[in-house]
Amino acid sequence: MNAKLKAVVLLSGGMxxxxxxxxxxxxxxxxxxxxxxxxxxxxxxxRAFKEIADFYGVRERLVVRLEHFSQIGGSALTDTRIAVPExxxxxxxxxxxxxxxxxxxxxxxxxxxxxxxxxxxxxxFLSVAVSWAExxxxxxxxIGAVEEDSSGYPDCRAEYYRAFQQVVREGTRPETQxxxxxxxxxxxxxxxxxxxxxxxxxxxxxxxxxxxxxxACGACESCVLRLRAFAEAGAKDSIVYRALARPR
Amino acid sequence: MNAKLKAVVLLSGGMxxxxxxxxxxxxxxxxxxxxxxxxxxxxxxxRAFKEIADFYGVRERLVVRLEHFSQIGGSALTDTRIAVPExxxxxxxxxxxxxxxxxxxxxxxxxxxxxxxxxxxxxxFLSVAVSWAExxxxxxxxIGAVEEDSSGYPDCRAEYYRAFQQVVREGTRPETQxxxxxxxxxxxxxxxxxxxxxxxxxxxxxxxxxxxxxxACGACESCVLRLRAFAEAGAKDSIVYRALARPR
Numbered sequence: 001m002n003a004k005l006k007a008v009v010l011l012s013g014g015m016x017x018x019x020x021x022x023x024x025x026x027x028x029x030x031x032x033x034x035x036x037x038x039x040x041x042x043x044x045x046x047r048a049f050k051e052i053a054d055f056y057g058v059r060e061r062l063v064v065r066l067e068h069f070s071q072i073g074g075s076a077l078t079d080t081r082i083a084v085p086e087x088x089x090x091x092x093x094x095x096x097x098x099x100x101x102x103x104x105x106x107x108x109x110x111x112x113x114x115x116x117x118x119x120x121x122x123x124x125f126l127s128v129a130v131s132w133a134e135x136x137x138x139x140x141x142x143i144g145a146v147e148e149d150s151s152g153y154p155d156c157r158a159e160y161y162r163a164f165q166q167v168v169r170e171g172t173r174p175e176t177q178x179x180x181x182x183x184x185x186x187x188x189x190x191x192x193x194x195x196x197x198x199x200x201x202x203x204x205x206x207x208x209x210x211x212x213x214x215x216a217c218g219a220c221e222s223c224v225l226r227l228r229a230f231a232e233a234g235a236k237d238s239i240v241y242r243a244l245a246r247p248r
Numbered sequence: 249m250n251a252k253l254k255a256v257v258l259l260s261g262g263m264x265x266x267x268x269x270x271x272x273x274x275x276x277x278x279x280x281x282x283x284x285x286x287x288x289x290x291x292x293x294x295r296a297f298k299e300i301a302d303f304y305g306v307r308e309r310l311v312v313r314l315e316h317f318s319q320i321g322g323s324a325l326t327d328t329r330i331a332v333p334e335x336x337x338x339x340x341x342x343x344x345x346x347x348x349x350x351x352x353x354x355x356x357x358x359x360x361x362x363x364x365x366x367x368x369x370x371x372x373f374l375s376v377a378v379s380w381a382e383x384x385x386x387x388x389x390x391i392g393a394v395e396e397d398s399s400g401y402p403d404c405r406a407e408y409y410r411a412f413q414q415v416v417r418e419g420t421r422p423e424t425q426x427x428x429x430x431x432x433x434x435x436x437x438x439x440x441x442x443x444x445x446x447x448x449x450x451x452x453x454x455x456x457x458x459x460x461x462x463x464a465c466g467a468c469e470s471c472v473l474r475l476r477a478f479a480e481a482g483a484k485d486s487i488v489y490r491a492l493a494r495p496r
Contacts (some may be wrong), residue, residue, distance in 0.1 A: 062319060062320070067313065068310075071310060072380050073383060113421050119383055122419065126371075128316055132320050135367055154419050155419040160415065163411070163417075163419070170402065170403075170407050170408040172367065173367075
């Protein structure tokens with residue numbers, strides 16, 4: 001029997017990290033870590049994590065709560081005084097996608113970065129995953145960051161992960177070897193949906209909405225990107241959207 | 249009036265970070281951050297932080313608690329099942345220093361890294377400091393890591409901080425400029441003591457012991473390094489040591 005090496009998968013509970021987990025399973029025995037950070041949809045995302053981890057029968061799990069993001073603030077996701085932007089009209093299910101480009105349109109004044117950017121967030125997530133990986137002897141950390149089709153967050157770009165890899169090399173025990181793997185970073189969201197479907201990933205258990213907890217809003221940037229991805233992939237998104245429930 | 253730029257200082261409450269703060273004040277308006285991580289001497293270190301911040305009249309403060317280190321474990325500092333090593337005999341106050349070299353002597357099996365190494369710890373601290381710095385508009389993060397005279401921790405070396413600087417450059421807003429500054433990294437501990445004295449830093453308020461909370465043990469690696477530093481600097485360490493209180 002050829003035992004697989006162990007990998008830690010950062011699973012937010014969203015679509016990208018779910019497909020990342022599906023891809024990691026092909027080559028590694030997976031352990032899963034989830035980090036809450038006081039974001040609006042924290043409870044719902046934690047449920048998505050649990051359901052996906054159950055789906056894959058993952059035994060080694062770590063769920064952490066990074067309270068300090070609420071203290072630090074500075075993002076619409078963690079600071080209730082900053083509103084999560086909505087599009088003037090929710091996603092047009094008839095048309096299938098929005099006409100206007102999304103990237104940067106909800107940027108803070110003087111910045112091309114959206115107000116939903118959580119300052120330096122992914123460094124915290126990676127730090128948790130790498131510390132745990134070093135303790136449990138995992139040889140890789142998978143993270144579902146997406147560059148091209150994402151929202152312009154600086155910590156979703158390939159250069160960022162290359163730089164972090166160097167920090168891992170320098171900052172762990174000499175005998176530790178942990179590779180940072182970003183398998184979906186160069187994919188379009190629609191390609192991620194297709195890959196998820198081809199790997200039978202449980203996309204129906206994932207959660208993307210920035211705004212609410214039980215039904216997705218269908219109007220925040222994350223919902224819009226997701227819906228557009230399913231539309232482009234010619235697939236049906238089976239989670240429930242509040243916008244769909246409204247009389248049109 | 250020439251307003252100073254703002255800097256975030258990571259202040260553990262130990263000697264190195266206290267002297268780092270004293271140096272940062274020379275050039276910057278300082279904000280102070282302290283991170284507890286379930287270490288044995290957490291409460292005592294938090295008190296040292298408060299007293300040093302009060303001493304310097306620092307208004308902007310952030311105290312965070314990183315609960316997940318206790319979940320992750322893997323270090324004598326955060327996992328009570330792993331003992332903090334003591335030297336066979338405590339520091340010899342008559343002789344002034346230990347004869348044997350300290351570096352690596354308490355290493356885990358198969359590793360040159362001491363069991364007090366907390367896996368990838370400083371990445372968590374830096375991440376907190378950088379996120380906060382980005383929100384409050386600070387232009388530098390000061391951290392009191394010491395390479396040469398330290399315990400062989402991988403995340404106390406200059407290369408590590410150079411690598412992290414690149415992560416900060418890649419992972420924050422394009423308009424954000426935060427420099428990682430390690431002013432004591434190349435100093436010997438005795439030089440740090442001397443510098444602290446020359447800057448009138450409140451060394452009497454600092455705390456270094458890994459083991460206990462009210463009196464320093466005088467026997468753990470951190471105490472021994474501190475006592476040796478004061479001895480070499482020809483200065484008196486005015487904190488209370490348990491070993492000194494014993495009849496000899």
